[in-house]
Amino acid sequence: NTSLHNAYIQKCISLAEQSPPRPTNFRVGALLLSRKDGDSTGTDDRILSTGYTMELAGNTHAEQCCFSNYASVHRVRDDEVSTVLPVEAGRKLIMYVTMEPCGKRLSGNTPCVERITKTREGGRAGIHKVYFGVKEPGTFVGESEGCKMLTAAGIEWEHVPGFEREILSVAFAGHENSEDEVKAALGEKGTNVDDI
Ligand SMILES: Nc1nc(=O)c(N)c(NC[C@H](O)[C@H](O)[C@H](O)COP(=O)(O)O)[nH]1
Numbered sequence: 001n002t003s004l005h006n007a008y009i010q011k012c013i014s015l016a017e018q019s020p021p022r023p024t025n026f027r028v029g030a031l032l033l034s035r036k037d038g039d040s041t042g043t044d045d046r047i048l049s050t051g052y053t054m055e056l057a058g059n060t061h062a063e064q065c066c067f068s069n070y071a072s073v074h075r076v077r078d079d080e081v082s083t084v085l086p087v088e089a090g091r092k093l094i095m096y097v098t099m100e101p102c103g104k105r106l107s108g109n110t111p112c113v114e115r116i117t118k119t120r121e122g123g124r125a126g127i128h129k130v131y132f133g134v135k136e137p138g139t140f141v142g143e144s145e146g147c148k149m150l151t152a153a154g155i156e157w158e159h160v161p162g163f164e165r166e167i168l169s170v171a172f173a174g175h176e177n178s179e180d181e182v183k184a185a186l187g188e189k190g191t192n193v194d195d196i
């Protein structure tokens, strides 16, 4: 089912390409879906929401917009999104993101890992697993903590290989000498699976 994950990562890349280029963040795309247990082809997948960096007003992240879009469709505040996410026996909530969710933000805004773990509030199953195409480069916060924090919260994660260069080129598009930053990030420890 790698082609299944590849297809969703590619969808997230096209979401990320809609993000306005800025030197102060990365252009990222995110997608939230509900998947039937054991469904390895995605035939019963239900797309719940999508988001991309700065889709919504302010300094917003892709995952943040994904949750916020879902919350507004269900007419609740962002911090109440866990109360309207579907809880269905035999199905799991899955998130796809081009980049590892942030564990820390220079702006001090709530990191996306925290938003993801909060979906488990009130004893709800919440997000079960996060698939991402590349580890967060060290540009802003150095060694990324996102994966470690997901693991600590009992949320599974998996790196979908093969799209690193494409994802990083989109992510860095608003940066000075983005070419060099992409090359540096590709060579950075942690971009390949066993380092994550
Ligand atoms: N997963 C992820 N999705 C995004 O949509 C996005 N922009 C980042 N970016 C991570 C990076 O660490 C932060 O963008 C910087 O730390 C600056 O922090 P702010 O974004 O200004 O809060 N990461």
Ligand SMILES: [Zn+2]
Pocket: 061, 062, 063, 064, 101, 102, 111, 112, 113
């Ligand atoms: Zn984030």
